[in-house]
Amino acid sequence: MVGTHTWRVRTLRLYLPLAFFLLLTLFPFYWMLVTSLKPNEELYNLRNNPLLVYHPTLAHYVGVLLQTNFLRWTVNTLLVAVVTSVLSLVLGAMAAYPLARTRFPGAALVAVGIAATYLVPQTLLFIPMADIINALGLSNSLLSLVVTYPTFLIPFCAWLLMGYFKSIPRELEEAARIDGASRFQAMVRVVLPLAVPGLLSAFIFAFTLSQNEFLYALIFLTKSEIRTVPVGAIAELIRGDVFFWGQLMAAAVLGSVPVAVIYSFFVEYYVAGLTAGAVKG
Amino acid sequence: MANRPEPSQRVSRRDFLRRLAVAAGGLSMVPILQACSGYGPGATSAGGATPPPAAPTSASAAAPTAVPTTARIVPGAGQTPAAGGKQLTLLIESAFVKEFDDYFTSTLAPAYQKETGVVVNYDPVSVGSLQTKVTAAIETKSGPDLGVLEFNWAFLYDDALVDVSDIGENLGKQYGGWYDAAREACVVNGKWKAIPIGNIGECHVYRKDWFDEVGATTFPETWDELLEVGAKLKEKGHPLGLTMGHGFGDNHSWEYPLLWSFGAHEVDETARKVTLDSPETEKAVEFVKTLFQKAQLPDVLGWTDPSNNKAFFGEQISDTVNASSILTVAKRDFPNIAPNIGIALNPKGPTGQRYHMTNPWSIGIFNFSPNVEEAKKFLAWLNEQPHFQPWIDASQGYYVAYLHAYDDDPIWKQEPRLGPYKEQVASAHLPGWPAAPGRAASESLAKYVIVDMFAKAAQGQPTKSVISDAAAQIKQIYNIS
């Protein structure tokens, strides 16, 4: 009796909602996958079941990979994403710790100021940003992105990590400091390890924000070889009013699945061990 | 509780992460090296010979992928300039027909380089991104030397464009004179600010077979006839699909001409009087309302530019207004539909006139460019017939040349159905007509004043109020008190 009860409870609390969310989340993605495998005639054929592919073809993938600079775009995108995310994570964590923990003159102002950098939208900022980039001589190089992306990644990392740091009990650092650890040591040896899930999620979101950014990359990068995936895909797979739908969807799939795979790899190794009682007092 | 990873496993993962960090750090040096090596616009490396290892002139510094150069969607990397040679950059929209881009990069640019030693770089962007890049270039006073301009951008960006009247007038004299629409689009206050390359025509693209079925063996001559035919078609399940949403061109290119053919305009030719609020406009709005209810697919209200192509290929609509892209793509991908496609001019209105919208594709030179003289030489060279004609022809009728010398271009014989795209140039005007095109006209377009006026009426709002709302907006836009 106990067995069936827990199975039913589990279904209700776990499997059913999980299935529901999975369906909602993956359904458009499934559509993208299916469209990337459909030949054009099938795509436009209204009599077909849109959820199925009758004559799957890899032509769109081949087209994207061989006829455009997709692979180069991917390398560019990943490079920029990794560098900017790491940079922003480090600077963001350094900023988040005092904002979460210490009291000092100007704290609230700095916190608000950091977030306020978000309030001027990119659609307005990109012109003066372009000015700066030109003045630095960085236009048409990936460095222009490395320098501008942290402007929206650092505030994000700082505030997000501030939230995670705040939910770690103070007593731990206090205990460490009583034992003679410096503030810096307390931050690095006590708080950071406990905040790893937070660091990881900040990283992955910073990474994806960087990866998906469009406007700055459009303005600063010109040559096809130096472009990132969103800009390159739009520039070369949309011509006039003709959208190369199959290839666009192939680019979407190719652009996202590897990141998801890498993410799941990291998640498995770094978060799995955390629920163990490292915080027991 | 989750299993704690074994200590030995944890160490190895930390190891892995360390290695990854080192790799990332190493890779991150690459863009820095790239930047330091002067990879950027205006960088002139010495000679086209083997570039120094830390400064690749074309590939990204990551291991270059071997990409075959046949049948590429976008042309290849930038060429290395000759020793001490100049570079020009042309900002351009990705051509709908890739052969057009290819012809430039594989034939024209190398030929020009051979003749003059100047490298012309081709920087294609999607049509939607073009204006953003042009704006950024103008405001930061850097970037491309030449740029493609559309609509009335020669007026909009007039202050940042170089006077190319000498080139414009010479071309007119040499090649049979310009169509009026070309002058209308590119001559600002008496000066040529851009050289018109071609018109992206928008005509009715319709299903001849379905029109025949309801007895319309030729395309309707007047809007009223189109309404009749459309109503019959809708009953048969083949409604019309004239775009009414927030796109770039497929909406404006029939709505403005319709307005004009009813005798209605936004402003008068002095641009100091709003004439939108008039009985002619009322008739036009009433007509569009009726057309929507009786003959159109309801979805058209939400359509952006690719939507009508989709609907046409899905065999959902019998008629739409579009560029020649539908025909070209149909011939390539939908061989069963292609033979049934017909193309026709906009119908006439109660005034007895038919109109079309000019959609000029022109090239201008930015005055912040350090290479203005070189750019002018190139622009003149580009428009010489032996260079220009095969290039324009490579677009398969998508761009229609504005010079009368090309009226008998063989391409019109190859596909006679494309004829209307050429004919329409004679009766084409820019939005804002009869006033001179300018910033106000652009603002009216950007705010979708006319488009929303028709859309709201179609949605059921009273005719008088949608017109007065639109007129109030026009008044504010044109700064008329």
Added chain:
Amino acid sequence: MAVRSRPYVAAGVRLGQPGWVGRLFEHEAVFSWAMLAPAVLFLLAFVAYPFCYGLYISMTDLATGRAAHFVGLRNFIANTQDPAFWQVTRNTFIYTGGATVLKLLGGLLLALVMNQQFRAKNAVRAAFLLPWIVPTVLSAIAWMWIFDPTFSVINWVLVHLGLVARGPAWLGDGNLAMVAVIIANVWRGIPFYAITLLAALQTIPADLYEAAAIDGASPSQRFVHVTIPFLKPVLAIVTMFSVIWTFSDFQLVYVLTGGGPANATNLFATYAFNLAMGAGQLGQGASIALSMFPPLLLVILALTLYLRRSD
């Protein structure tokens, strides 16, 4: 026990008296500013100029390629007299409000569900991240098809299940279009809530729950008194970002509807962009973009106060 409560010892922290530099950095204010300095300096260097530039041009009549003339608040006043501006304001608030509520509830629920143990947990988690990972421009293009009245797979399913005779015109009807963009935004945004909240949930020590259970608390009481307080900081911050991003959303709406039909889905960012790029009215566009500033600033201020007070 001793090792557990002092993990820094196990990690080899060097204890003992620091030198004078070390003592200096022990000072709360010095330490704080030293940590903050790199980030603050970077932001000042790169954002201050564009920010001030944006502020400045919103008070000029700058048009692309022309010289700017100071006009004070004229642009802002003109906005208040523009009916389209008020519609855009309404749209943006509805869009942000609707999407945020759905994302918050959905994300929280999903995080709670995922916090349990089950096989293939990490693959599932990565799958849930996918909507966020796909580049927005490309997923927006996918949604163009999913909402296309003719080709919509949603409509196909609805029609084939017999629920409707004809699929709704998602992007053709003003109200439905708003629903459609909200759906697309929620789809893309739930992972942000779910994954960040999940990480927060995983930081909650299990023995807190055990202690509460021993004290006789029911599951819902445990949720309210243990889970929610722990989640509050992260939840508040995640919501703040989500609100800021949704309020200033651009790509999704621009690609999907262009702001139509008849301005039904036009937001501040899309309206400002069209005006600035399409009509070359950079000054006017800037003034519209900056109209987003006051409400968002209020959100940030409220949150900062809340977080500092709950210390």
